Each structure stands twice: as C-alpha cells, then as structure tokens.
Amino acid sequence: MKAFIPVEKNEGIDSKLDNRFARAGYFVVYDMESDKILSIEENRFKNGAHGVGIETGNYVIKSGCKLAIGPRLGPKAENILRAGNVEFYIAENCTVKEAIERYRAKS
Amino acid sequence: MFIAVASGKGGTGKTIVSTSLALVAKNCTYIDLDVEEPNGYVLLKPEIEKEIPFNLRVPKIDEQVCTFCGKCADACVYNALSIIPHLKKTLFYPDLCHSCGHCTYVCPVNGAIEEVNREIGKIRSGRSGVVKFIEGRIDVGVISGVPIISWIVNNYIDSNEINIVDSSPGTSCPVVESVKKSDYILLVTEPTPFGLSDLKLTVEIAKDMGKKVGIIVNKDTGIKIIDVYAKEVNVPILLKIPYSIEIQKSYSKGIPLIEAMPEMKVKFVELIDKILCENEKN
Ligand code: SF4
Ligand code: SF4
Numbered sequence: 001m002k003a004f005i006p007v008e009k010n011e012g013i014d015s016k017l018d019n020r021f022a023r024a025g026y027f028v029v030y031d032m033e034s035d036k037i038l039s040i041e042e043n044r045f046k047n048g049a050h051g052v053g054i055e056t057g058n059y060v061i062k063s064g065c066k067l068a069i070g071p072r073l074g075p076k077a078e079n080i081l082r083a084g085n086v087e088f089y090i091a092e093n094c095t096v097k098e099a100i101e102r103y104r105a106k107s
Numbered sequence: 108m109f110i111a112v113a114s115g116k117g118g119t120g121k122t123i124v125s126t127s128l129a130l131v132a133k134n135c136t137y138i139d140l141d142v143e144e145p146n147g148y149v150l151l152k153p154e155i156e157k158e159i160p161f162n163l164r165v166p167k168i169d170e171q172v173c174t175f176c177g178k179c180a181d182a183c184v185y186n187a188l189s190i191i192p193h194l195k196k197t198l199f200y201p202d203l204c205h206s207c208g209h210c211t212y213v214c215p216v217n218g219a220i221e222e223v224n225r226e227i228g229k230i231r232s233g234r235s236g237v238v239k240f241i242e243g244r245i246d247v248g249v250i251s252g253v254p255i256i257s258w259i260v261n262n263y264i265d266s267n268e269i270n271i272v273d274s275s276p277g278t279s280c281p282v283v284e285s286v287k288k289s290d291y292i293l294l295v296t297e298p299t300p301f302g303l304s305d306l307k308l309t310v311e312i313a314k315d316m317g318k319k320v321g322i323i324v325n326k327d328t329g330i331k332i333i334d335v336y337a338k339e340v341n342v343p344i345l346l347k348i349p350y351s352i353e354i355q356k357s358y359s360k361g362i363p364l365i366e367a368m369p370e371m372k373v374k375f376v377e378l379i380d381k382i383l384c385e386n387e388k389n
Binding site: 048050051052054055057058061062064076079080083084085 | 177180184185186187189190191192193194196198200203
C-alpha cells in the first residue's frame with residue numbers, strides 16, 4: 001500500500017509534515033511494504049486560487065495511494081478521499097518517519 | 108442612468124433608501140440585486156407579472172458511458188470535478204463550476220458528459236404603480252449570487268432610463284458586480300464606529316472603480332463621526348435620515364419611508380434631482 005504525506009521541505013524520511021494539507025510544500029509518496037519513499041514532489045497546486053483542496057484530493061486519487069497521513073483536511077478534499085476509499089490518518093508536528101511509526105502503532 | 112445604492116453591511120437602511128428613491132423618481136426601474144435576501148418588494152408591493160427560473164449550464168456525467176479517463180477534471184481550471192477511476196465514480200461540485208463548458212468540450216467519449224440546467228435562483232418582474240420592478244433571488248444553499256447579478260445588470264438595465272439598484276451588501280464580488288456599471292453610487296451608513304469602518308471600505312472600492320459617490324447617513328443621531336470622514340475624503344453627504352422609532356415601525360409594517368414621513372419625501376425629491384442634474388452635466 002502507498003501512503004500520501006504532505007511535508008514542508010524535501011528532507012527525505014526526516015521531512016517535517018506540513019500543517020496544511022493542500023498547500024503543503026512537497027508531497028511524499030511512501031511505500032508501506034518496502035518501507036521506502038517512492039517519490040517526493042513539489043506541490044504544484046499550493047498557490048492556486050480555486051479548489052486547491054479538490055485539486056490535491058484528485059491528485060491523491062491519481063497517485064494510487066490508499067492511505068493519506070497528515071493534518072486535518074478541508075471538507076471537499078475529505079469528501080474525495082472518502083469517495084475514493086482512501087484511508088485517512090491524522091498526524092501533525094512530526095517527521096515522515098515518526099508519522100509512519102505512529103500509524104503502525106495505532107491499534 | 109444607473110444609480111446603485113450600496114452599503115458595507117446589511118441592515119443599514121439600503122432598502123429604505125432605494126425604494127424611496129424609486130418612488131420619487133417615478134418613471135424608473137427599481138432592481139433588487141440583494142439576491143440573498145431581496146426585500147424591496149416588502150415596501151414597493153409590486154404586482155408580479157413574471158417569474159422565471161435562472162439557470163446555469165453545468166456538466167452531467169453518465170457513469171454508464173464514461174470511461175473515467177479524467178480528461179474533464181484535468182481541463183477544469185476551477186477544480187469542480189473529481190474522477191475516481193478505480194471505483195468508477197465521479198464527483199461534481201456545483202458551487203465551484205463557472206459554466207465554462209471545457210469539460211464537455213474535451214471529453215473524448217460520445218455521450219459521457221452533457222450540459223444540463225442547474226437552477227440557482229429566480230428573476231421576478233412586475234410593476235409597482237409607475238415603477239418597474241425587477242428582483243433577483245438565489246435559492247437557499249447557493250453560494251454565489253454573482254452570475255444572476257451580472258445577468259440582470261447586462262440584460263435588464265436600459266441606460267436611457269433611470270435605474271435604481273439595491274445592491275448586495277458587503278465589499279466582495281457580489282457588490283462589485285452590482286455596481287460596476289453604475290453611474291453613481293449612494294452609500295448608506297450609520298453614524299457608528301462600525302458603520303464608519305464599513306463605509307471606509309466601500310468608499311475605497313467605489314473610488315478605485317472611478318465612480319461618483321455620495322453618502323447617506325441613516326439613523327442619524329447628530330453624532331458627527333461620518334461628517335469628519337466624509338470631509339477628509341471629499342465625498343458629499345447627500346442626506347441624513349433621522350433616527351426614529353416611527354421609521355422603524357413603518358418599515359416593519361411595509362410602509363415606505365416617504366409615505367410615513369412626508370417631510371422626507373421632499374428631501375428625496377431634492378436628492379434625485381441633484382443626482383440627475385449632476386449626471387446631465389457630464
Ligand atoms: S472526459 Fe468524458 S470519459 Fe473522461 S472521465 Fe470525463 S466524462 Fe468520463
Ligand atoms: S463547465 Fe467549466 S467550470 Fe464547470 S465543471 Fe466543466 S470545466 Fe469545470
């Protein structure tokens with residue numbers, strides 16, 4: 001399973017999670033099976049004027065991720081992820097590594 | 108001529124002012140563009156001759172035919188569509204749609220997407236004596252009144268006649284849309300610090316748009332807070348309506364101000380003459 005994680009800067013596995021989902025600096029796609037970062041891409045939508053949450057939601061769906069980890073989402077983006085059966089786990093103030101650990105540790 | 112009556116917030120007396128102006132201007136058109144809550148009809152009591160739905164063209168996807176290629180969502184710059192290929196689902200957010208037609212245009216599959224009507228409001232028209240009455244109203248739950256406002260402004264205003272427009276309150280897109288073609292903006296305010304701060308915003312917008320502006324002080328208590336500011340920015344105060352329980356009472360009974368207080372009628376006649384006269388000079 002792939003996880004979608006919004007981060008502030010590209011600092012690999014130690015990148016800090018961004019506290020804004022759709023307007024985050026970078027998006028990390030993480031492979032939970034091989035425990036590896038598959039890609040870190042700059043967020044192209046962050047300065048958009050309309051429906052940035054939806055644009056990001058659409059992007060998550062396209063990325064094929066079935067899990068998203070990050071700060072709380074806006075209602076529209078949340079709606080897309082729900083419609084796309086993407087699991088959502090809230091994590092804030094931590095690194096990618098810590099976020100994955102927290103997700104795995106949850107009961 | 109197009110006179111817009113506006114205010115930085117609701118409840119300042121915009122309706123009292125615009126309906127009074129319409130009643131003294133006589134052969135004019137009164138247009139209520141306070142589309143979220145039009146209430147000019149309460150005072151003008153028009154006979155409604157026509158009520159038509161106001162529709163926008165929006166896409167409708169047939170999920171039986173759609174291949175979920177996502178081209179339509181990619182083409183939408185307003186992000187009004189989501190396509191979820193693995194679950195064969197589509198989502199549409201009507202409030203974000205600007206009816207541009209791009210999605211339908213780019214779809215490669217015949218019959219997968221078509222444009223349909225989405226009713227967002229109603230336009231009513233009729234007469235109140237010699238005053239022509241037009242009203243735009245958006246349905247409950249519709250977020251933006253801008254499309255209906257701009258439609259009415261572009262299609263119902265005859266610049267050879269006197270048009271009195273009761274604008275949307277506030278300082279955002281709807282008010283800009285409803286005053287942008289006006290020749291004169293009357294800003295209604297109250298002599299309170301809140302009234303003043305809203306007034307400042309609207310005066311700035313009006314000046315940025317290069318409009319002629321005049322101020323009307325409603326619920327005047329003699330406090331000079333607006334006078335000081337008006338002088339500073341060199342905008343005339345055209346009229347003061349005294350604070351009075353009588354006015355509030357007659358308003359709640361649906362009696363127009365100029366009928367409830369004949370002395371105000373004289374003032375409104377002077378006001379409309381002044382504005383029309385100034386307009387002719389240009
Ligand atoms: S472009 Fe046409 S076929 Fe492709 S997802 Fe949109 S509606 Fe379906
Ligand atoms: S009509 Fe334009 S704004 Fe509306 S969904 Fe289609 S592309 Fe987007």
